[in-house]
């Protein structure tokens with residue numbers, strides 16, 4: 001019984017870590033664009049890029065790029 005609880009606890013911690021890492025994934029936005037991209041998207045120009053988390057980008061009103069699908 002004790003082992004089951006410990007295993008459950010570890011599983012829960014791993015799940016939380018996984019969810020956290022997904023929500024804080026880094027995306028890039030350009031100064032004038034209204035979309036967020038992965039760092040290596042071909043449609044984003046290398047100048048004037050801001051890196052932020054996906055969550056922050058969504059909150060700031062950016063939409064996901066249809067080319068790189070971040």
Ligand SMILES: [Zn+2]
Pocket residue numbers: 036037038041042043044065066067068069
């Ligand atoms: Zn893109």
